[in-house]
Amino acid sequence: MNPVIELVSTGDEVLTGLITDTNAGWLSQQLLELGWQVRRRFTVGDDKADLVQLFEQRSHEADLIIVNGGLGPTSDDISALAMAEAAAVPLVLNEHWLEVMRAKYGARNRPMPESNIKQAMLPAGAEVIDNPLGTACGFAVKLNRATFIFTPGVPSELKNMMAAEVTPRLVRLFGRQGASEVRRFFLFGLSESGLSDRLDSKAWQPGITLGYRASLPTIEVKLIIEQASPAAVQQAEQQLLDEVGRHLLARGELDFKTSLGPLLANQALTLFEEASGGRLTDTISTITPEFEGHYLCGLPDEARDLATWLLGSSRELALAIGAEGPQGVPLALLTAGGCHAQTLRVQFRDPLSRRKLLAFAALDMLRRHLSGLEVMVDYDILPCSERLILAS
Incomplete structure (x- = not known):
């Protein structure tokens, strides 16, 4: 059986959205890479009673619970205290971690503030998890069915701890029973x-x-x-x-630089764009510097007109995104064999999303041509109102 894994993110600033919880998404992705899929995620503010209730409740349902945040030296950092109350054990001073913190401050010729002693107060029986980058150690506690692993909220500290300390523990706990x-x-x-x-x-x-x-x-x-x-x-x-x-x-x-970059090598590519606002040029520039780009106003707003205009440009390989017209936005790809053109309706209102989608659709036409695939296909997110191929 696969382990039931849950994540808990703590902190009022996370709960209220003042801080975007990127750690939870990153943890879910990392665990999936290792073969374990997170079953549930919870977000709780700095309320001890809520945390105690959640820890006790989930300890009967999950095999592993990773708690992120609440390990700092201030009064609102209460993850260790909440875990101790949920497990009905006292907080105990961990002398080893206290000396580690003092050594870290000593290396910087600074006295350790008294408030940092709180970070060495752990639930009785907890196993310390090293944090070489900060003063908040992680720790592991077993309660009922679940193993709880507490991690710091600072992203760099979390990522280092996961790689060096937490992942080996998970392999020892669960083997490779998750997704292979x-x-x-x-x-x-x-x-x-x-x-x-x-x-x-x-x-x-x-x-x-x-x-x-x-x-x-x-x-x-x-x-x-x-x-x-x-x-x-x-x-x-x-x-x-x-x-x-x-x-x-x-x-x-x-990674288009790796996949599309070699296909574009030694290609005399020219770009013309209007409705995409320069987004296509920006995207291609990250793949290869060897192209000629033009951001123009007054490009045709119909596929046939854009294809005809592009055929008259005397280019070997050219990609164009025209102006937005009544039927949508025309895209055209000029190759040695002719000009492929289509008009796509963009249903997104956000300007950045519209430009991004148009640039990507044009890039997809180019990618398909260079890969020997059918140049134009139907897109659910960009309905096509016109499609044609003009011979050169």
């Missing part, structure tokens, strides 16, 4: 609901589940592989690609 592998597929052009409709109704091999992560303009689909045979994994991957393979950008990692 996570395969990633990055897609463009599909909506999250549309993707769910396509995939969730299908029968997947036992031991294989799907995970989704939308990050405009792409969607990442994960095949989370638990106790599945190689043949079952291959069948699941083929089933996924049969359904959405036309929209596949990359596997494993989305």
Whole structure:
């Protein structure tokens, strides 16, 4: 059985949104990389009674609970105290960590403030987890079914502690009983609901589940592989690609500099754009410096007119995003074999999202051409109102 893993984020500033909780997302991602999928996440403010109640309740339901934050020296840092009360044990001064803190201050020729002693007060029986970057040690406590691991809220300290201290403990606790592998597929052009409709109704091999992560303009689909045979994994991957393979950008990692960069080498590429506001040029510049870009006003707002204009530009390879017209925004790709053009309707109101989607759609046309694929395909998130190919 896979361990039931839960995350608890603490702090009023996290609960109220004054601080964005990036740690929880990072922890979930790291655990998934290691083969364990988080089951639930909780956020609690600086209220001791709420924390005590949550710790006691979840200790009967989860195998592992990682608590992030609340280990500082101030009065609102109450994670250790709440854990002690939930476990019905006293706080005990950990002499080892007290000496570690004093040595850290001594190395900087500074006396340790008395308030830092609080960071060495841990629930009786807790196991110290080293933190070489800060004064807040982590610690582990067993209560009922659950092992609690407490981590500092400073992201750099958390990440160091996870790599050096927490991950080895998890492997010792649970072995490799979680997912043995996570395969990633990055897609463009599909909506999250549309993707769910396509995939969730299908029968997947036992031991294989799907995970989704939308990050405009792409969607990442994960095949989370638990106790599945190689043949079952291959069948699941083929089933996924049969359904959405036309929209596949990359596997494993989305890195256009690595995947598209070599295809663009020695290409005399020229860019023209209007409705995308320079976003296409910015994106291509991160992949290769070898191109000519123009941000223009007055480009055609219909696909046929943009394709005709591009054919007359005397370019070998050119990509253009026209002006927005009544039918949408035209995109055109000029190659040696002719000009592919389409008009896409952008349904997002946010200007940055609109520019990002248009630039990515144009980039996808270019990527498909250079990869020997069909240049134009249907996009759920960018409905097409016109499509044509003009011979050169």
